[in-house]
Amino acid sequence: MLKKIYKMASSVKFTVWLLVFLAILGALGTSGLIPQGGTAMQYSQRLGMVGDLIVALGLDNFYRSIPFRGLFFLLLVNLILCGFSRLIAGCRNFFALGGAAFTAVEIGREEAKNVLEKAGFSIGADEKAVAFRRRLGFLGFPIVHIAPVLIILGALIGSEAGYIGTKIVPVGEMAVTFLDWSVEEERALPFVLKVKDRVTTFYQGKMRIAALKSDGTMGDEFTAEVGSLAPIPGSDYSLLLDEYNPEINDMRYFIKEGELKNGPYSRGKEDGAPVIVRPVAYKGFEVRQVVALVDLYPSDGKGDVTSAEISVNSPLDYGPYRIFLTAWGEDDEGAPYVGFQVTRDPGEGLVWVGSILLLFGTYILIFFKGGWARWDGGTLRVKASREVINSLRASIDEEEKPL
Template identity: 25%
Template sequence: MKKLYDFFSSVKLAIFLLLMLATTSIIGTIIEQQKDPIQYLREYGETTYKIFKFLGFTDVYHSWWYILLLVLLAINLIVCSIKRLPKIWKIAKEPKKILPEGQEKNLKAYHSITFPAPFEKVKNSLIEAFRRVRYKVEVVEEQEDKTYIFADKNVFARFGVYIVHLGVLIVLIGGLITAIWGYRGYMNLAEGTASNLVSFFTGGKIIELPFYVKCNKFKIDFYPSGMPKAYISDISIIENGKEVLRKQIKVNDPLKYKGIYFYQASYGQGEAFIQLKKGDNITTVAVAFGQPFKVEDGVYMRIVSIDGMRMLVGFEVIDHGKVKDYQAKMFTPYQIPGTNVLFAVADVKPVFYTGLQVSRDPGTWVVWLGSIILILGLIIAFFIPHRRVWVRIEKKGEDRTKVVIGGTTNKGTEGLSQELEGVLGVLKSSYCQNTPKEE
């Protein structure tokens, strides 16, 4: 158990995991994620695509090994923090508050000066001077001719690294939430059609939304060269049979509803009219190429191609996540494999359809929160010093008082020295006609 604890508290493990995450992020940037398999085959070839798919490179951020890296890094951060926290807590909350004789020379900055002023006045002026520069001052011990004072500020800066750890941990949690419950898919909708089915870019997974998305109108403009200039979709959200939201969307201007974003991503051409027969019940479905429609629970079908010369239609059947390719002649009834449903392609129209990218990222706000905490922690850890000052005030006569003052800091020794000189400068200007020499 101790070996396991030491393993997860290792800084080397943290560095290794961060390097692995950086590498996988580079892979996820170079290789476009969750694209149509045809695009991967066209760009990389069949063998390379199969290797990428096996390794999870086509969907890095939802792969089991990426999630495992996030979990391991989260465990590593938690264990490291737990292991080191007691020591930091003791340093921050249980300091030695008395400066013994001669120990000031071991501090990063110290001064020893005798002032021609009464003991009480020097003590009170010193406490007030420290409070003006935001120190928390404590009179630790008072003797007849000697007083010990302890002052510190920004003790929270000692925990800056733990705020960084917390921020990173929250970011990781946000990433895990998105990796497990988030998704990115697509919908192809011809004008006048509606659907609640979202297809993943890879594999046969299909999500049924609790509402329908309808394309009221799709407009596409072209340059004289034939390249697309702009494409705009008039989209409605239909819930419980009523339109609850409507918006014109274009590239980089999505529609958002219930945490799901609908982006204008692409376009295509082709709309099929399918007749479905189950028993005596006959229905007609109008659907854009590539957009699935439901046949039975867990079984979906989509038209993917048409061969006008031979009057053949290529279609896929998605049966509980497994995808199989088939061909059928137009106008001829076929039984959908694995079901009792007959279908026939009644008509095909070469109309344009809108391609929507559908994205759900439930971890976005968690990541933003973690990022803010992370930045705050970095500011505290790198720019805010924890400073401590010990003072020994000794009575040397009725109007003579010796002050021994020294301090330490976890960063910025020069700043501490300037601060101590500023505090002593207040006393010098109050009680000395001529600046006393340090002893």
């Protein structure tokens, strides 16, 4: 009875059926047929007993539900059993202890040596000779069966013990909590994150600029580019535009009169400027990079302060946590803020190891056709691919042809 259960649980057919059911459940989860994220009372009022069943099985949070995770657990058990049997078979063949796929009797040692060398085997020196051909190839199947186990195990650990959350933090303030997506509640951060500043850089473009007249009205417009001099109409001055920030519609500029350069000036810092200018319109100046300058330290205060930069394409790894910059902007009063995503995935390492092993095992299966041969008292036993065995048969037949 136990043998039958083991045979079924470790079979490829069982794997296929589990994958089919997982695919069906996955389609249900993404189709929207089962409402997600409601309260138990809402499900009960809208769907009655069906709603109560949905809540009981956890289908209101589909991918964390009992059926979905249960199937994943069964798939994990199936792959462990299948991988275990493959590992035993692979190790036996690695040491030439497995069953032979081809046997030749009444064959001399020298004849066996010749045909094996033609097939790419390395011959041992002892009387009971054991020869190998690309021995590593026997470990290909065990590796590609073990790798998915590590990947799935890492994913399950990550989903159970890890989390993803978000937090909006105004510049100059600190965050001690974040919104945990899995429970949709605020929870304490295991560290303190303070945003010191936000630096935004832009791809440069062109601007239309006008000088302010003495009566406060705008003069004639003219075009200016960052880093280039532009004559100011109706004056002996030229504008040197240093930078422009479209988020706050302000620019940093210099005013030149001949060789004399005055500035830098910006809105609110223009005392003594020979000419005051204002942006009218711009073209280009798309966001190039946003960087949040932060300080981090443990919540208990018993650790060093870590100063770091977090940008859109460069998340910060802080201990077991990864912090992404996901949002930025200004509030209704113009104060800048940044948004972070905080993740913790304790299963990530296993997923990486499993993925690398899967690639390595696949490489072995494609490029290493393993084989072993054992010659003992006139009998040659061989375990190898069909192609290698056919080559051996042909070589033996050729050796046996009369002169």
